[in-house]
Amino acid sequence: MDLTFPSGQQRSAALRVSCLPAFQDNYLWVLHDHTHAVVIDPGDAQPVERFLDQHGLLLTAVWVTHHHADHTGGIEALSQRGTIPVYGPGREPLPMLTHDLHAGDEVTLAQPQVPFRVLHLPGHTLGHLGYLVPGPIPWLFCGDTLFGCGCGRLFEGTPAHMLESLHQLARLPPATLVYCAHEYTQANIRFALEVEPDNPALQQRARDCAALRSAGQATVPSAIALECATNPFLRCTQPTVVHTVQSRCPETQPDELSIFTALRAWKNRF
């Protein structure tokens, strides 16, 4: 995928991503240039307000990936800080939405200076969006679509929707950093090891993530290359994955969609 914007806009070199943990295992993400800030999926206003106040930041936009309460519950309280544009999928019930976005939209915020491209990623919900920020290493904010070593549950979409959404993400530049919305990686790795026990990249990831978690650190962001090497939901054409799924569910056909469907159903029970 070509990540050059026709206008040649770049993200500000000063732009930073900060991680705000919320609830049990959610991550809210803040993009800021030390003056202005965008928050992605503010399920809870409190950690966002604390962070803005601590760093003297002015909130200038909210991006929403999908309508679930743990991604939207803080929007109303945050909007009391001023008139704050809320970007998201208009086809989902979102509080205070001001900018209805669609696949392929390219938008550039002025403050902080951040261009982004909109991806439509149905599966977890039908209107689910991803936000791709171009740069030397692109940043992807993908909500509950792609997780560290896993993928979101299919609450509204079909397996075919989710598989196509994951294909879109797998085609991004390998170095793209993946900022998902939950710390699920270790549990997902336990499942992935059932699927591909002999995958050395996965074994290494299990060790790396265990070290990060015991040091109290996030396993997110990961990168597209790491997901392609270790995430079973991106590996449904690998012979080992096909073999494992077919030996557990012998009626499963060997095509990618059938394997993905069976794998997602197995994970739901895992």
Ligand SMILES: [Zn+2]
């Ligand atoms: Zn969700």
